[in-house]
Amino acid sequence: MEAVPAIPGALLKWLARPADVVAPGLLGAQLLRTTAEGSVGVRITEVEAYLGESDPGSHAFRGQTNRNKAMFGPAGHIYVYFTYGMHHCVNIVCGHAGIATGVLIRAGEVTHGRELAYRRRTSAKNDTELARGPGRLAQALGLTLADNGRAFASGALELRLPATPAPAAHVRSGPRVGVSGEGGTDSYPWRFWLEGEKTVSPYRAAKPRRRSDG
DNA sequence: CGAAAGATCTACT
């Protein structure tokens, strides 16, 4: 019986802060996912912070539900949710148990296991499209609802922080993508990305969707 | 039970 490795203490401590503080530090970090199929790793280029129950853009805004309970857990885990009937999105849970703060990983550059990533992302025409966007990134890494609540505790899922933080001049911030009705929070720059990266998803203002009969 | 969902794909200009 193998012992389950604990979440590295330094990483846990680093993550146990509000998401808007953690988020810019995740730029340039490596996220690695290993399954029986192999390993895929991405270098994170774009993130968004979600600040918890007081944040109207957060899934946690209306309190804890069965879906978002992973966000209410301790730092060092991922919160994976399914949306639009097709896509998975990955968040890194920050803060402390009971505080629903986390960072949505919006985009990255595939740096390891490119071949496997292409097999999972059959529609990708080039390396840039492998993990450009939160749904694509989750698919490239092979993360699904089955991985909701998974810890950075074993070789199956690892987070490696950059040796040196991204230089401030290289980090940009702005309003979040696809979050409508933010009210007074729309002026908060809770989206962070690395300037000049091809893998950063293009900004799209939140638009009301019409049903197909309309 | 009905409506909405942290987006992506494909087709067309």
Added chain:
DNA sequence: GTAGATCTTTCGA
């Protein structure tokens, strides 16, 4: 670059 269709889960009533 822009526009429209898409699917299943999840939540609240």
